[in-house]
Amino acid sequence: MPQPQPLRAASPDGLALVLSALAPRLGARLSTAFPVREQHGRDASYLPACPPDAVAYPENVEDVVFILQTCHSHRVPVIPFGTGTSCEGHVAALHGGICLNMSRMDAIGPVSVADMTCRVQPGVTRKALNAWLRDTGLFFPVDPGADASLGGMISTRASGTNAVRYGTMKDHVISVDAVLADGTVLRTASLARKSSAGYNLTQLMVGAEGTLGVIVSATLRLHPIPEAVETALIAFPSSAAAIDCAIAIMGSGIQVARIEYLDDVQIRAIERYSRLGLSEGDTLIVECSGDPDSVARQMRWIGEIAVDFAASSVTTARSADARGRIWKARHDAWWAAIALRPGAKGIPTDSCVPVSRLAEAIDGARRDCAELGVTAPICGHVGDGNFHLCVVFDPESPREATAVETLLERLSRRAIALGGTITGEHGIGYGKRAFMAEEHGEAGLRAMAAVKRALDPRNIMNPGKIIEAGGLPPFE
Structure with missing residues (x-):
């Protein structure tokens, strides 16, 4: 199974300089306490915790800009954190560095009923947004199950039960404000419903998993509450x-x-x-x-x-x-799947195939579970070909760990073979990096690497996620 393998940790000198620069500005909003760091080094996945060196709690865009400028100057990694409900090790600090807990940036508004849009900061959760919108007659439909932060949902290109009718996060993000690695603030688009002016920078940020910048606000598309x-x-x-x-x-x-x-x-x-x-x-x-x-x-x-x-x-x-x-x-x-084996660990994983191949994909997964002796209830958003395995196992058992690793490998490779993708809504993190080349090919990975290098030349933005650092062109 994937394990944290830091390729280049933050230098002690650089880290010390960053902490000394951040402390006067952030005060108690900067923590190096181990329990806090450990909490921010894990998500909902089975992957081991990999704590950052410190956790910062920005309260505004200026805080984020200052933190990014400081970390960029000293080549210290930055890992954005929402609610910690991601599923593929997205928040693991593989290279150490500073975790940015965005929960205090939770402002909502303005809401435009006429345009059916709303601007939010990244720490707003989907339930909080819908509670706020209740009296407007509008709602935000993307529901991944967990009460995730909207910044995290944008970063992982989240989806959920309503995707059949309403689509996924990529269909609901009109514009994003993001702070890039060097502290530059980027607005990706206007508030118009459509545009053909240049590259689609908004969609570049949707699903980037914090590897290209830190989202500090977004304009979202809303829908009328059905009668x-x-x-x-x-x-x-x-x-x-x-x-x-x-x-x-x-x-x-x-x-x-x-x-x-x-x-x-x-x-x-x-x-x-x-x-x-x-x-x-x-x-x-x-x-x-x-x-x-x-x-x-x-x-x-x-x-x-x-x-x-x-x-x-x-x-x-x-x-x-x-x-x-x-x-x-x-x-x-x-929770029901985990309760099948009290004390066991769970792996929430997904894949997505064309709907016409869904029965084949699910049948193959069920056969694999039976052959390997793995307990893994299946559920999914079958209207768009996306399904989940809730794998339950004992990680202390070498036999079970090997069987689960084989199951996950077969799940990803079968999805690719059926014309699908290794993940429909959970994202890559570092849990599924190994299969990116098979899905996207060398040309696809090189294109992603070129984008990463252009926007984050020092590789400080959530390094080690989506693509292997070794597959990137040289950094500054």
Whole structure:
């Protein structure tokens, strides 16, 4: 399994100079306490903690500019940190350096109801934003499950359950303000809904995982809160029936808002954990939203399609409480998987393939789990071909660790072979760097390396993530 392998740590002299320069400005907002550093060196992944040398808490753009200028001068790495819910070691300080906890930059506004946009700072979480927007009649639809920070969601190009109808983070970021490695402040675009003026710098920052700069604000696209919402919970006798039904629903013209898949192992784990009274079997959660008559009509069609694929049960819900009970099954999936083996560790990993190859990809993953003796419930956003394995294992067992490493390797390579990607929404971090060359080829990696070198010539921005330092052109 990937382990932290620092290629070039910050020099002690450079680090000391940085800390002495930052301390007068930040005061108590600069911490070198080990518990604080350790907390900021790990995320939700199974990867080992790799603490930074210090944690800084900027409160405004000027703080970020000062920190970046100082670190750039002394070649000390900088690692942005949101809520720590990323899944591939994104926040591990592989080279030491200064972690920037962006939680204090949490201002919201202005909100433009006419333009359906909102400006936010990176420390705002998605739940906080939607609570703020509630009285405007608008909402922000990207829901990765965790109450992640919006800066982190932009940086990992996050997605989630609403992606079928509303798209992912890349579809909702209009413009970004970012501080580059040398302290330069960059605004990536105007507030216009579209532009053909030059390179798309906004999308360059979306998914950059903090390797090109620190996001300090963003203008996001919002949507009207739908008038009516209805959810269906549908059980099937097999994974093939469930996936084929999902493909049929997606191809029918029905305006699905969300369509999620939970395999039979995951369903049993959730029922054991949450006691929701779920029917056994591979399951789809399908949701439609819009005007009441349209929603009712589309849900009837979904029920008819489900019957064609031998659905064993169809349960629908329209009230917020009833729908919340159904979605609790999906939101409890990770914790339910971990509870299958108390004391074990979990690996939340994902891949994404064309929807037409999804059944093949999931079937292959299930066969691998059976062959390798690995417990790994499966769930996913099947409307766009993205699925997750919640791998549960004992990292102290060499046999299990080897089996899990083999499983993860097969998952990534199968996705590439099926015309897909090694990650649909979790990102690369350093957990999946090894497969980047297979997905993007040498030309793709060289292009990424050229961008990285141009914007971060001293390789101080979250070094060691996305691409190996050894694959980059020489740094200054």
